[in-house]
Amino acid sequence: MLRQIALFALAALPGSLAQVTEGFENGWDQTAWPTYALDCSQGGTVALDTSTAHSGKASIKVTGAGGYCGHIFVGTTKVPSSGDIYVRTWLKASKALTDSHVSFITMPDSAQGAKKHLRIGGQSKILMYNRESDDATLPDLSPNGIAASKALPTGSWQCFEYKLGADGSIDTWLNGEAIAGLTTNSSNTNAAQWTRSSLKPKITGVYFGWESYGGDTNTFNYDDIAIASTRVGCT
Ligand SMILES: *[C@@H]1O[C@H](CO)[C@@H](O)[C@H](O)[C@H]1NC(C)=O
Numbered sequence: 001m002l003r004q005i006a007l008f009a010l011a012a013l014p015g016s017l018a019q020v021t022e023g024f025e026n027g028w029d030q031t032a033w034p035t036y037a038l039d040c041s042q043g044g045t046v047a048l049d050t051s052t053a054h055s056g057k058a059s060i061k062v063t064g065a066g067g068y069c070g071h072i073f074v075g076t077t078k079v080p081s082s083g084d085i086y087v088r089t090w091l092k093a094s095k096a097l098t099d100s101h102v103s104f105i106t107m108p109d110s111a112q113g114a115k116k117h118l119r120i121g122g123q124s125k126i127l128m129y130n131r132e133s134d135d136a137t138l139p140d141l142s143p144n145g146i147a148a149s150k151a152l153p154t155g156s157w158q159c160f161e162y163k164l165g166a167d168g169s170i171d172t173w174l175n176g177e178a179i180a181g182l183t184t185n186s187s188n189t190n191a192a193q194w195t196r197s198s199l200k201p202k203i204t205g206v207y208f209g210w211e212s213y214g215g216d217t218n219t220f221n222y223d224d225i226a227i228a229s230t231r232v233g234c235t
Contacts, residue, residue: 044072064210073209097122100214148181168200
C-alpha cells in the first residue's frame with residue numbers, strides 16, 4: 001500500500017519540481033557534483049565555502065586561474081534527457097567581466113560533437129553565450145549586440161536563469177528580468193551569428209566554474225542551483 005502511494009505520488013509530481021536542487025548545506029558531495037576540467041587542470045580549485053551563502057550557511061566556491069588550463073568547474077550530469085531544460089543558479093562573482101573571453105558555465109553538447117561545449121560567460125564586459133564548435137556568440141559582439149546584454153554585478157548574489165528549449169531556443173534572465181540580447185527569439189536583432197546555425201543543443205551536463213582564454217582570473221560562488229523541466233524562478 002505504502003509503495004503504491006509512493007508510486008502514485010511520483011507519477012503525480014508537478015512539472016515544476018526540480019530535477020536537481022543543491023544548496024550545499026550538507027557539504028559537497030563529490031560523487032553527485034564532480035569537478036570538470038577537460039584536457040588539463042592547472043591552478044583552478046573548488047571548495048565548499050562556509051563563509052558566504054545565498055541561503056543557509058554554505059555555497060561552493062570556484063577559484064579560477066588564468067589561461068585555458070587554469071579552468072575548473074563543478075557540476076552534474078543529472079539533466080533532463082529531453083524537453084526543455086531550465087537552469088537557475090545564484091552566483092557571486094568577485095571580479096567584473098573584462099573584454100576578454102571567459103566562461104563560467106560550460107555544458108558538454110553532443111549536438112556539436114565530442115568535447116564541444118555550449119558555454120555561458122563574458123566578453124566585451126557583458127554576459128554572452130559561446131558555441132565552441134563554430135565560436136559563434138550570442139549576442140553578436142557589435143555595439144548594438146553588446147548594449148543588448150548586461151554586465152554581471154560583482155560582490156553580491158545574483159539570480160541567473162536560462163532556458164534551453166527543446167526547439168533549440170535560448171532565453172536568459174538576470175534577477176528575474178529577461179536579457180534582450182540573450183534570447184534566440186525573433187525579438188533579438190543581435191542574434192545573427194548564433195542563428196545562422198540550426199544546431200539544437202543536446203547537453204549532457206551542466207558545470208559551474210571558470211575558464212578563461214586570455215589571462216583573466218576570478219572567484220565565483222554558486223548556491224541554490226536548480227535544474228528542471230520548467231522555470232524555477234529566483235525564489
Ligand atoms: C523574446 O525574448 C524576450 C527576452 O527574453 C522576451 O521578453 C519576449 O517576450 C520574447 N518574445 C517572444 C515572442 O517569445
